[in-house]
Amino acid sequence: xxxxxxxxxxxxxxxxxxxxxxxxxxxxxxxxxxxxxxxxxxxxxxxxxxxxxxxxxxxxxxxxxxxxxxxxxxxxxxxxxxxxxxxxxxxxxxxxxxxxxxxxxxxxxxxxxxxxxxxxxxxxxxxxxxxxxxxxxxxxxxxxxxxxxxxxxxxxxxxxxxxxxxxxxxxxxxxxxxxxxxxxxxxxxxxxxxxxxxxxxxxxxxxxxxxxxxxxxxxxxxxxxxxxxxxxxxxxxxxxxxxxxxxxxxxxxxxxxxxxxxxxxxxxxxxxxxxxxxxxxxxxxxxxxxxxxxxxxxxxxxxxxxxxxxxxxxxxxxxxxxxxxxxxxxxxxxxxxxxxxxxxxxxxxxxxxxxxxxxxxxxxxxxxxxxxxxxxxxxxxxxxxxxxxxxxxxxxxxxxxxxxxxxxxxxxxxxxxxxxxxxxxxxxxxxxxxxxxxxxxxxxxxxxxxxxxxxxxxxxxxxxxxxxxxxxxxxxxxxxxxxxxxxxxxxxxxxxxxxxxxxxxxxxxxxxxxxxxxxxxxxxxxxxxxxxxxxxxxxxxxxxxxxxx
Amino acid sequence: xxxxxxxxxxxxxxxxxxxxxxxxxxxxxxxxxxxxxxxxxxxxxxxxxxxxxxxxxxxxxxxxxxxxxxxxxxxxxxxxxxxx
Numbered sequence: 001x002x003x004x005x006x007x008x009x010x011x012x013x014x015x016x017x018x019x020x021x022x023x024x025x026x027x028x029x030x031x032x033x034x035x036x037x038x039x040x041x042x043x044x045x046x047x048x049x050x051x052x053x054x055x056x057x058x059x060x061x062x063x064x065x066x067x068x069x070x071x072x073x074x075x076x077x078x079x080x081x082x083x084x085x086x087x088x089x090x091x092x093x094x095x096x097x098x099x100x101x102x103x104x105x106x107x108x109x110x111x112x113x114x115x116x117x118x119x120x121x122x123x124x125x126x127x128x129x130x131x132x133x134x135x136x137x138x139x140x141x142x143x144x145x146x147x148x149x150x151x152x153x154x155x156x157x158x159x160x161x162x163x164x165x166x167x168x169x170x171x172x173x174x175x176x177x178x179x180x181x182x183x184x185x186x187x188x189x190x191x192x193x194x195x196x197x198x199x200x201x202x203x204x205x206x207x208x209x210x211x212x213x214x215x216x217x218x219x220x221x222x223x224x225x226x227x228x229x230x231x232x233x234x235x236x237x238x239x240x241x242x243x244x245x246x247x248x249x250x251x252x253x254x255x256x257x258x259x260x261x262x263x264x265x266x267x268x269x270x271x272x273x274x275x276x277x278x279x280x281x282x283x284x285x286x287x288x289x290x291x292x293x294x295x296x297x298x299x300x301x302x303x304x305x306x307x308x309x310x311x312x313x314x315x316x317x318x319x320x321x322x323x324x325x326x327x328x329x330x331x332x333x334x335x336x337x338x339x340x341x342x343x344x345x346x347x348x349x350x351x352x353x354x355x356x357x358x359x360x361x362x363x364x365x366x367x368x369x370x371x372x373x374x375x376x377x378x379x380x381x382x383x384x385x386x387x388x389x390x391x392x393x394x395x396x397x398x399x400x401x402x403x404x405x406x407x408x409x410x411x412x413x414x415x416x417x418x419x420x421x422x423x424x425x426x427x428x429x430x431x432x433x434x435x436x437x438x439x440x441x442x443x444x445x446x447x448x449x450x451x452x453x454x455x456x457x458x459x460x461x462x463x464x465x466x467x468x469x470x471x472x473x474x475x476x477x478x479x480x481x482x483x484x485x486x487x488x489x490x491x492x493x494x495x496x497x498x499x500x501x502x503x504x505x506x507x508x509x510x511x512x513x514x515x516x517x518x519x520x521x522x523x524x525x526x527x528x529x530x531x532x533x534x535x536x537x538x539x540x541x542x543x544x545x546x547x548x549x
Numbered sequence: 550x551x552x553x554x555x556x557x558x559x560x561x562x563x564x565x566x567x568x569x570x571x572x573x574x575x576x577x578x579x580x581x582x583x584x585x586x587x588x589x590x591x592x593x594x595x596x597x598x599x600x601x602x603x604x605x606x607x608x609x610x611x612x613x614x615x616x617x618x619x620x621x622x623x624x625x626x627x628x629x630x631x632x633x
Contacts, residue, residue: 302612
């Protein structure tokens with residue numbers, strides 16, 4: 001039976017288990033949107049306020065659910081508006097399929113209306129991308145797109161589909177999803193790893209997003225207990241272990257905990273699991289490597305020895321590698337090391353300058369949350385405070401932009417995550433700067449009746465920029481003080497959401513008590529402009545350079 | 550810096566050369582010479598790329614190139630020292 005290109009897209013989405021897509025229509029995708037209209041009972045389409053929001057929503061959907069997110073936009077500006085969202089997914093290895101329309105095939109390359117070379121534009125920030133110039137290739141290309149996005153080290157794939165391809169007819173043969181357990185390049189010797197672990201007196205685990213991606217939380221916990229190794233987490237790995245686990249030292253790196261920095265510096269074996277050694281996590285690489293063996297395990301061979309040379313590198317799926325190690329490694333006893341880590345964790349104290357501080361605000365909100373509440377953030381000081389003070393207990397409950405550091409990510413991500421988990425309680429920690437970038441998506445949360453609580457840590461400035469200007473630019477606050485007069489509570493009301501202003505913990509609690517079951521709420525929390533993210537290891541520094549007050 | 554040659558078997562279609570040279574360009578590695586030929590099987594092309602870099606760069610290039618969808622085989626050619 002012959003089907004149109006648009007019908008084939010719908011069939012391929014359904015075959016790959018897609019039930020929800022995020023997007024924004026336009027002339028180059030009208031045939032596809034006509035089919036989405038006819039297939040509304042099979043695929044739910046969420047229209048956002050801006051294409052960037054749709055891309056972040058698809059990303060948030062993928063992070064919360066573990067499924068591949070899908071975003072659909074028209075050509076030209078529709079396509080360029082999702083570039084940030086695609087790059088964001090690429091840097092954090094989030095599985096995403098982006099479908100863009102384009103002008104008819106004969107008009108390609110002629111600077112036609114709303115024509116851009118989106119395949120050229122996105123090339124450095126996708127795992128792969130395709131232009132469909134022949135309808136006979138359409139089904140196969142979509143099949144490949146889902147296979148590539150969801151296999152190995154996950155990431156975004158873009159498929160550019162000209163409008164006339166969507167209307168042409170061809171015989172469609174259903175292509176079932178590929179087995180996503182793609183072959184992984186074998187590299188490294190497990191025996192060497194086992195010997196290093198057995199010979200280590202002070203092992204330390206640095207765990208990241210790869211643990212979450214491979215669903216290896218249980219294995220990581222067991223591994224840490226078995227070999228008596230405390231764990232520091234990268235930002236992408238924040239939900240890889242429960243915060244309540246006694247050897248979870250929290251985030252490591254530039255804005256990580258002091259306990260993680262000290263334990264890391266005292267370790268003789270650093271076991272890196274599913275991380276890429278971002279310079280934000282390592283600081284000075286020579287100091288980082290000194291006096292310890294580095295065992296690096298990652299699914300992407302090109303990450304081994306890329307940023308930090310390792311003595312032992314193993315390429316493989318984290319869950320499988322950990323299971324193999326657990327099959328062999330005996331239970332160890334290591335009281336002195338265990339006590340040292342526990343003592344450092346227990347003495348972690350971070351001063352707050354006043355009662356209504358970022359710490360007390362986040363702690364108050366966390367008491368109102370359940371263990372499976374989705375936490376989204378934007379980027380900046382509030383993001384780091386969330387990592388330091390929010391107790392993440394369950395995997396995939398955090399939606400945050402780690403690699404790209406995208407201000408304006410949070411609102412779209414909260415929407416996508418909330419929808420993915422069937423309208424689960426969702427909190428977005430944001431700031432006046434970040435929220436200002438994509439607050440238009442509040443309209444989407446209203447129209448979709450999503451129970452998202454937006455907590456704005458409002459310091460009237462770009463806090464992280466200001467902090468660096470205080471510390472490294474002698475207080476020259478170039479363009480970081482905003483002088484805006486936005487009334488976020490009134491703005492929320494204008495959007496059809498509920499708005500509150502809370503200047504005390506009591507007011508914050510009152511607002512949270514009134515959080516609606518249906519529809520979003522915004523709580524504007526004014527905080528001191530000079531609140532800082534501490535501790536901090538300056539760029540390129542090491543544990544000796546840590547600034548704690 | 551030491552010269553090194555990478556041999557690639559790649560899909561023979563538009564855009565592939567761009568993806569490969571883009572990978573070199575993003576890391577700031579100049580391509581000293583580039584050779585592309587269709588193989589006996591027209592689905593594939595063979596590329597020979599001469600560039601400069603130490604062992605770290607050579608390993609990174611092989612691993613990064615291996616990740617490209619259109620790249621089927623990557624070989625780091627041994628440096629040949631031959632005199633008659």
